[in-house]
Structures are given as C-alpha cells and as structure tokens.
Amino acid sequence: MPENLSPEQQTHYENHGYVCNVPVFCADEVAHLRDKIETLEAQHHAGANGQSLNQYFRVNGHVVIPLLAELARTPAILDAVETILGENLLVWSVELFIKEANTEKTVSWHQDITYWGMGETNDEVTAWVALSDVTEQAGCMRFIPGSHKNGIVSHEDTQDENNLLSRGQQIAGIDENNAVAGPLKPGEMSLHHGRCFHASGPNRSDDRRIGLAIRYVTPEVRDGLPGRDYAMLVRGADAARGWVNIAGPRGLFTPADLSLYDKILTDQQATLTAGAQHDVSLYAGKEASA
Template sequence: MAGLDQAQIARYRADGVLHPVPVMDGAAALDLRQRVEALEAQHRHGAGGRDLTQYFRVNGQLVIPLLAEIARLPAILDKVETILGPDLLVWSVELFIKEPGDGTIVSWHQDLTYWGMGETDEEVTAWLALSDVSVDAGCMRFIPGSHVGGLVPHGDTFDAANLLSRGQEIGGVDETMAIPGPLKPGEMSLHHGRCFHASAPNRSDDRRIGCAIRYVTPEVRLGLNRDYAMLVRGQDQAQGWINVAGPRGLFDVRDLALYEEVLAAQAATLAAGAEGNVAMYQGTNP
C-alpha cells in the first residue's frame, strides 16, 4: 500500500470524504481490537484518577502507546500525506465505541466547529474501523460536498444520547443527500473537518469500534493559543505548535502530568460560547 491515486485525491477534494480506503487486513485489525479490549479489561478502573473512557476519547495518544502506534502507521500516513503534504502532526487520537443497543448517536456536525482551527483545509480525520462498521452498526453518514460552504451554525442540544460534548447539531440537513460510509475491519475513511457527518445507533450484535486520528499540518493555527501535537512525519518548521513525542509507556506518571496540562490548555477553546462546563465528548470530564 502507498498513497492515494489521482482519482481518489480528486474524489476527496470534490466530496470532502473518501471511503473505503484499505489500511490493513482483517487479522491485523482484529489484533488491534483485541489490544484495545485488553486495555479495557486490565484498566477498567482507569488510571491517574480518571476513567479509561476519558483517555480513549480525548488525547489518548499522550498516555496510551497503542493509540500513538496507530497514528504512526505508515499505511495511514502515506495516504494522509497525499492530501496534506509531507509534514504531519497528530492533534488527537480517539476511540469511538458504540455498544450494541446502547442508543448512542452522533448528530450532524462539522468537526472544526469548536476546535478553534477556523476554516482551514489543512486538517483531515482518518477513521479506522477495528470492527465491522456496517450500516446496522451505526457507520458514519456524510453529505458530499458540504465542506466547500464554510462553517455553519450549530445548536447545542446537550442530548445525553449524543456522543458529542454539547450535543451540537446542524439544523435542517437534507438527509436524502447523505451517503453511508460502511467499513470492514482494517478499512478507513478520510473526511474534511468541514464535511457534514453523523452516525446512528448500533443496531448490530457486535461492538462498533473505530479509531479517529486528527492530522494537521504545522501551518494550522488555533486562534491566539498554541496547542499540543505529536509530529509523526517530516518536520515542523513553522513551530506554531508545542511538539510532544508520544508516551514513554502505558500511563507513565510523567505522561499523565502532561495529559492534564494539555487538557487544561484545550478546555477554554472547547467551551467557548457554551453555558456551563463542556468536555470534548459526552462521558468525559471537562
């Protein structure tokens, strides 16, 4: 496997989303899934005074070597490089897990809405399936071409079933224009930070497990603040980010301290304009 071909690049540029993109075979995806589930079994009480869900859903690459390892996979980086160029930073790595029948959803939204990155084209999310992410399992749905219109207003619903921090939602989306993005284990989708997307509940008999990796270029800026990112390819000549190296080991105390520093620095941006405390996702601490 190498980078995307010209037809794939053109499709991504036009639609703001590309899927499915093969990354690994099913056996390799199963191995990653089993390693995730082993972490769940071994650290069900969390670490550093926080629930494991907190680290799975927010900046897990800082304290969990497995998530940093996934973000550095050459098969992913080669494809992201054809979109963003040779210098790549990872802003965040997150696990999205929907249990069968738990009823959780993700409403129609744009990723960049509350991240403070503005209208940039220099960000892409790689969403890697570690289980069979079928339509029944609640795969993502996308509105092709929605990334070209800029950021749009979102309403804050604070719906408990919504996995987003505020239950943020774009009103009036024409769902007849939506396309599903089912993925087999080891496949990924790539989507632009302004592309409208959502996902329905998991109605399958298995867990729906995906790993979302947010890649940016060194030129991206987050408002007036410097944020933290992990350099995974090339170099950061712009030096607008605070570069982090990735974890020393699983829940190393020094990495846990850095995690708290990063979380505190990001909190103001994520909560801007909201009433009350806001975490990045439902079920995590602000």
C-alpha cells in the first residue's frame, strides 16, 4: 500500500477537489471489517440508550463504537490525508453510509461543510472508504470537478425520505453532464474537499453498498469560531486547542461514552440544524427521535 498520495494524485485533488481509487485495505481486511459491521448490526440492532443503531452509524459513531474510532486511525488513511492537510489531524465525525441492495436511497448534490459551522475552510477532508464493491450500478459517488474552488452555495431542504442526508439538502441546477463518477473497489477510498459538489444515486446492484466516511480537520479550523465543538486527535498535536479533544470510546456503548455522546449532540445541535424548516431527526436528540 502506498503511504502517501503521489504528486499526480495531489495535483488531481488540488485541481478537481477530489481523488479516487486510493488503496487502503486488502480483500481479506475488507471482508473482516464488513463481518464486524454486520455482526454489530445483528447483535445491537435496537441501538443503545434510547437511540437507534442507525443514529450511531450516521452521527458521531466514533464516540461510542470502538471499531469506528479504530478505522479513523488507520495509518494508510492518515498518511494520505496528511499529504493534504499536514501532520496534525483530528477526526470530527465518522459515519457509515449503507444503501441496501436494489433500493432507491440516494444522496443529493451537496457540499459537506454547508451546515457544519466551520465556515468555508480548506482544512477539512472527507475520506470515503468502500467496504463493498461500489460501482456506478451500486450508486457510487459522482463529483463536479473544480467546484471546490468557489464558496459555499445555497442549499434547499427537501426532506425526501429516500435521501440519506440529514435534511435532504441539495444544490439546485446541477448540470449532470459535468459530473464524473468515482467507482471504488472494496478497500479503496476517495478523498474530497468540503466544498466539492458531490452526490450518489440509488443502489441497483444485488449487494449492499457500504461506505465509511471519515471527516478529518486540522487544529486551526476552529480559529475565531463561536461555540464549542469536539474532535478526536489521531495524529500530531493540537496546539491551537480550539476543539474539545476527545479520546475515543472506552468500549462499546459504555455509559460514560453514551453520556458524552449526548453532550456532544446537544452542543452541536444548534449549529447543525440552523435554518432547517423541519426537525432534523439525526441531530434532534433522544426525546425528539424516540
């Protein structure tokens, strides 16, 4: 496995806002990880502490699920991200995006950092790791090359039940002719800039489409920003101390970690739901989502 992005890959990321087909895991490792995830689904399908398992898969899972925290520390991923962001790295969020076989779930055109309270920073990168065969038929991501060079654009909330995004947010007027597909083989990842326009279609394959999204940031992202937010230091040091540093879970769904999860969700809620016309259930907390 290459330890860093090649100069060509770096240039592609800088010019287009994304890079694909970066190898991370071998076939045996992917099979082992998928088995761990599906065992977790089978054994903890009801979730924990009044929250569904999907809640933890989709929001801050690294706080309460050791596997997700461990994956965010994978050296091959960190080496590639370090090439872009530098030697000091924190994880803001870890998520699993799962589209069941032959289903219509989609992700509409959007920019990641629109509602994250990070401004228009260049210092956030999403690593998206394929834990199944993510073909075009399976609904791989598509990108608009160069769209990261502009600022954050307007998004509209659709609340579409088939949209995997928290509020079904989308950018209107995208010319699909400009879109470039980024299929990934099991164990490969893509990296994309927080302002890069991207989307994914329905899974029309006969297998689940399983993707792991890890949001990496630098210590400086929170310089001058109001409020409080949390991140897990995974490489280097956080001398800026703008983030509340967390260490990762003690075990699976431990009471102390579940309590921290609720505190983080409460502190993030106002920022992540700002301007929403409807309840954003993934960030609404236990009472609203029960």
